[in-house]
Amino acid sequence: MAQKKIDRRSFVKKMAAAAAMTAAATMFPGIVFASEQEQGIPSGNLDWKKGPCRFCGVGCGILVGVDNGKAVAVKGDPNSSVNKGLLCVKGYHQTMCIQAKDRLEYALVKKNGKYVKTPLSEALDLVASKMKSTIEAHGKDSVAMYTSGQSTIPEGYVASKLMKGAIGTNNLDCNARLCMASAVAGFLTTFGADEPMGCYEDIDYADYFITWGNNMAEMHPVLFSRMLEQKNNRGAKIIDFATRTTRSSMASNKSILFEPQTDLAVANAICYEIINNGWMNKKFVDEHTNFLKGKTNIGYGLEDNFKFKDKATKISFEDFKVFLEDYTPEKVAKYSKVSVKDIKYLAAIYGDPNKKVVSYWCMGMNQHTRGTWMNNLVYNIHLLTGKISEPGNGPFSLTGQPSACGTAREVGTFTHKLPKGVVMNEKHRKLAAKIWKVPYENIPSKPTYHATEMFRAVDRGDIKFIWTQVTNPLVSLPKTSRYRPAMEKESCFVVVSDVFPTPTSDVADVILPAKWHIEKGGLYGNSERRTQYWQTMVEGPGETEADAWMTIEVAKRMGYGDLFPYTKEGHVEEIYNEYRQFHEGKKHGMAPLEVLEKESGAIWPFVDGKSTQWRFNAAHDPACDNGKDFHFYGKPDGKAVIWQRPFEPAPEVPDGEYPFWLNTGRVIEHWHTGSMTRRIPVLHKAMPQAYVEFHPEDAKEMGIRNGENVKVVSRRGSCVLPASINERGLPTRGQVFVPFFDENMMINDVTIDAFCPISKEPDYKKCAVKIEKV
Amino acid sequence: MPIKSYILHPLKGQKELLISDLKGFTECEVIPAQNHEVVILVTDTSSEIADTNLFNKLNELKNLKHMSLVSGFEDK
Numbered sequence: 001m002a003q004k005k006i007d008r009r010s011f012v013k014k015m016a017a018a019a020a021m022t023a024a025a026t027m028f029p030g031i032v033f034a035s036e037q038e039q040g041i042p043s044g045n046l047d048w049k050k051g052p053c054r055f056c057g058v059g060c061g062i063l064v065g066v067d068n069g070k071a072v073a074v075k076g077d078p079n080s081s082v083n084k085g086l087l088c089v090k091g092y093h094q095t096m097c098i099q100a101k102d103r104l105e106y107a108l109v110k111k112n113g114k115y116v117k118t119p120l121s122e123a124l125d126l127v128a129s130k131m132k133s134t135i136e137a138h139g140k141d142s143v144a145m146y147t148s149g150q151s152t153i154p155e156g157y158v159a160s161k162l163m164k165g166a167i168g169t170n171n172l173d174c175n176a177r178l179c180m181a182s183a184v185a186g187f188l189t190t191f192g193a194d195e196p197m198g199c200y201e202d203i204d205y206a207d208y209f210i211t212w213g214n215n216m217a218e219m220h221p222v223l224f225s226r227m228l229e230q231k232n233n234r235g236a237k238i239i240d241f242a243t244r245t246t247r248s249s250m251a252s253n254k255s256i257l258f259e260p261q262t263d264l265a266v267a268n269a270i271c272y273e274i275i276n277n278g279w280m281n282k283k284f285v286d287e288h289t290n291f292l293k294g295k296t297n298i299g300y301g302l303e304d305n306f307k308f309k310d311k312a313t314k315i316s317f318e319d320f321k322v323f324l325e326d327y328t329p330e331k332v333a334k335y336s337k338v339s340v341k342d343i344k345y346l347a348a349i350y351g352d353p354n355k356k357v358v359s360y361w362c363m364g365m366n367q368h369t370r371g372t373w374m375n376n377l378v379y380n381i382h383l384l385t386g387k388i389s390e391p392g393n394g395p396f397s398l399t400g401q402p403s404a405c406g407t408a409r410e411v412g413t414f415t416h417k418l419p420k421g422v423v424m425n426e427k428h429r430k431l432a433a434k435i436w437k438v439p440y441e442n443i444p445s446k447p448t449y450h451a452t453e454m455f456r457a458v459d460r461g462d463i464k465f466i467w468t469q470v471t472n473p474l475v476s477l478p479k480t481s482r483y484r485p486a487m488e489k490e491s492c493f494v495v496v497s498d499v500f501p502t503p504t505s506d507v508a509d510v511i512l513p514a515k516w517h518i519e520k521g522g523l524y525g526n527s528e529r530r531t532q533y534w535q536t537m538v539e540g541p542g543e544t545e546a547d548a549w550m551t552i553e554v555a556k557r558m559g560y561g562d563l564f565p566y567t568k569e570g571h572v573e574e575i576y577n578e579y580r581q582f583h584e585g586k587k588h589g590m591a592p593l594e595v596l597e598k599e600s601g602a603i604w605p606f607v608d609g610k611s612t613q614w615r616f617n618a619a620h621d622p623a624c625d626n627g628k629d630f631h632f633y634g635k636p637d638g639k640a641v642i643w644q645r646p647f648e649p650a651p652e653v654p655d656g657e658y659p660f661w662l663n664t665g666r667v668i669e670h671w672h673t674g675s676m677t678r679r680i681p682v683l684h685k686a687m688p689q690a691y692v693e694f695h696p697e698d699a700k701e702m703g704i705r706n707g708e709n710v711k712v713v714s715r716r717g718s719c720v721l722p723a724s725i726n727e728r729g730l731p732t733r734g735q736v737f738v739p740f741f742d743e744n745m746m747i748n749d750v751t752i753d754a755f756c757p758i759s760k761e762p763d764y765k766k767c768a769v770k771i772e773k774v
Numbered sequence: 775m776p777i778k779s780y781i782l783h784p785l786k787g788q789k790e791l792l793i794s795d796l797k798g799f800t801e802c803e804v805i806p807a808q809n810h811e812v813v814i815l816v817t818d819t820s821s822e823i824a825d826t827n828l829f830n831k832l833n834e835l836k837n838l839k840h841m842s843l844v845s846g847f848e849d850k
Contacts, residue, residue: 012777017779019844021805031807033807033814092845681846685846
């Protein structure tokens, strides 16, 4: 026994050492700790099980050490091409949350204002009967599901099948609307096909990495460490183009700061320079692109029931050149606060035919009232120069969540989506009806509510039943000052499936206890189109259940059992095999389970036993069949689109009354709303609470000291936080930054629910606030 | 019985002296990086009080520029 105690203590010490070495590796790529690092964690008698990380969209491969049915260690999978054995500080500690003392282990049903522990079967009876009776009384569109980019592929698939195929409503949307919808709309409008054409191996070939409003050192630390390794080893350069100085800026070769929203103008100025200096790849542009323009002055979606439909009009290259005359570096420098020299510097990088360039972005470009346009504009730059779809050259939209691509985008848990295509397309509806074995007429042809509008509908009383899974909207939605009271209204029956109590479960009528990641099997799809599969590693506590299985059980109780014939033990695999039928073919074929069982994932299109790393490039992609070097087969004529998209201002800009920009975001220690990472002691201790960052001169002018509590006030709400000066990040003058992970400091009470009219993704990066001393 | 790990940043050029200082503490295990001015420190103390005392002593080391906590375990 004593020997066992010593062994355990020694083991814990090695774990602690490994955690520190891993964290150091994310800060200092290539760092070597000699034999300690090579030895890694002792295997002991642990059973190491393979899977993807639970957190961000990078999709690192992990190995979970299981001892006597408990997850006791996590390490990076050295066989994963994504992370090559590295993990960030969140990834390393991820399983520590599942033993949290306040874990939801049993169903809770609110009775007379109090939560009562209830058998899961009884709680699912109630959910099904409530959903059914609501439909009978108020129609199909009175019920809704709101899921997640953290839902597994089977979870998203059965949610879509239940809502769209069985019930017959498009009232299904997900939190990926809040982070990736602009990327989706950007890909579809430019290429007619969603998701990046390249892969992480681009990092090994690029000469330049240009990050657009993207703090990768904190948000995608393992990928950033791979970039830094290339910087150190072969002189690749990182250019950070952002509105705030971050850890990424400090590790980059050059940091260029711009005034919020003017990225639209700077991107056009880069296009102007490329054309004006003769750097355009004319052959590529002539063969592979069309020029279009869309509507302008398109609004911001601030009013309920906002409607917008873009209209594309063909333009000539000459028209495009004339349009760009408004975006000379000299004109743009005046309002972007980016110098003429720096605009020309950026353009020269893209314009140099001998340099390979990858552009990376995530929330800065997507959470933008012109997010679709911004995505289009960066594609314009790569299309004008022909730097796309080849190793080391390409635009690469990073995802925030582990299966924003795999589940939200590929399975299609948005109101307008189906597992293949969109509800508006008859052919796509017919395919879904055939595979789901439902009448074609069941699937409505019109999208209903996107995320923001869904919660507005709850507020108006139009939605009378909502079921949220794997997400915490009452912390993550914009303008929670409206949507929290909305969800508290008696008019809507709220069901929340989660692993831990959250501010969202606080307003639920029924709380369903969900299994965590490794307590169930599943599949995720990461940013580089890589699908990863894992099997159950440990049992969940109490009556916890997988979300997919709870959806199936509710479907059965509602009378749809014949559409959900899956077995409890094999439902993950059975659902995936059914789902794969949607994507058969060279353009999106998914790897079979037997491949995913062995490998640390496979990239789709998976054709003839091989991943396709660079889509649309005939040398790499078997789906190219136009006889040319590139084939953008998402569009009927095989050509990508260069879009004319102007600069338009943000809906709310600082003024005399509200003189500061508010920018919100994340920190490396915490995952989104913090419901998991704030229950991991080491992460919580490292970053125990949110804060508001000031530029030191702004703080000095207002007499604000570091750590002093101040109130951030907008036209929608307020939030009191401690001031942070010269700590983690440095906003530009006239801007403040607040991370949103802290449910005790609800900065989303302050943010605005304006969104991109095309993608419907809200803008969390720009609204006007004032600061009050408290 | 807390076990913690830290990343330590020595003052410029003082890494070897810092390592030497750290080796004077029996509760400390030191893992120096080979190619960076960084040291990993793992502490193993008998109680929360001992852990706090050690933390305070470490912060007084003259060759230490900055230390950041990475992980903490309470092994009972």
